[in-house]
Amino acid sequence: MERQETYFEDVQEGDGAPAWQLENVTRTHFVKYAGASGDFNPMHHDDTVATKVGYPSVFGHGMFTAGVLSHYVTDWVGVGNVRKFRVRFTGQVYPGDTLSFSGTVTKKYKEGDESRIDADLAVANQDGKVILSGSTTAALPSRG
Amino acid sequence: MADKSIIGADLGATTFPVERGKIREFANAILDDNPVYQGDDPVAPPTFTMTTAFWPRSSDTPLPDLGLNYARVLHGEQEFEYLKPLKPGDTLTGRTKISDVYEKEGKRGGTMKFIVSETSFTNQDGDTAIIARQVLVETSKAAS
Secondary structure, eight states: OOOOOOOGGGOOTTOBOOOEEEOSOOHHHHHHHHHHHTOOOGGGTOHHHHHHTTOSSOOOOHHHHHHHHHHHHHHHHOTTOEEEEEEEEOSOOOTTOOEEEEEEEEEEEEETTEEEEEEEEEEEOTTSOEEEEEEEEEEEOOOO | OOOGGGTTOEEEEEEEEOOHHHHHHHHHHTTOOOGGGTSSSOOOOTTGGGGGTTSOOBOSSOOOOOOOOGGGEEEEEEEEEESSOOOTTOEEEEEEEEEEEEEEEETTTEEEEEEEEEEEEEOTTSOEEEEEEEEEEEESSOOO
16 A cells, blocks of 8 residues: 555545555565564475475465554554554465455544544455454544 | 463563664565654554564563464464554563463364463553563364
């Protein structure tokens, strides 16, 4: 998604975040995430180990997808504005997958001196299967 | 049966500095080219504290044996609540406790055991900066 300035006044309940796709996920994505996060579980980089226990190949760290989703969220609401971020993993991400990211505003409200939104989040693969569902709370800037 | 005796168990603490280079590396791994992460005064991306999940921990009490087959352990859910922004120069201490253990019959992986833990990250001023909750799932067969 293109980074944008999202103002509280311009957001309505039911509004969607701009759709965004990550095409052709690769093993290199997983390896880069393994290095940065320190999560060297072989299921995410070693096909021999992953296939031995019954997976078709290596699959991505859930937190790789969640991290890319958090990037999608901060492009939408702004870095530093996320107050809560929650994800539930419902499927694996395999090399070659194309992931579609989406977000929908479920609530807009004031909390203390902050103008906040709640939003539902989802990541689906090329077969339309949701492999991650989640939600976020963000404090948005006001035009006022 | 799920071993409920580990509920409340202390999984130890880890103290780490929030570093600019690590922020940049992690932002790169979640495919985020936002210039804020490359600049002089970045904040940490939302899922940044995952970088400490595999750091050695110290505990006042012996670490409990969770009795898990890690080849069958999947990350089920992850949640963050952000109370203070994280900036380079901050020092965080994360302390983790097991908050729940339960079992469910699942469609994807047979009988599933759920282990819920909570990590509270305190900054150098003694303020709680981030609360992270994690659900790990041990499946009785490879998830599909």
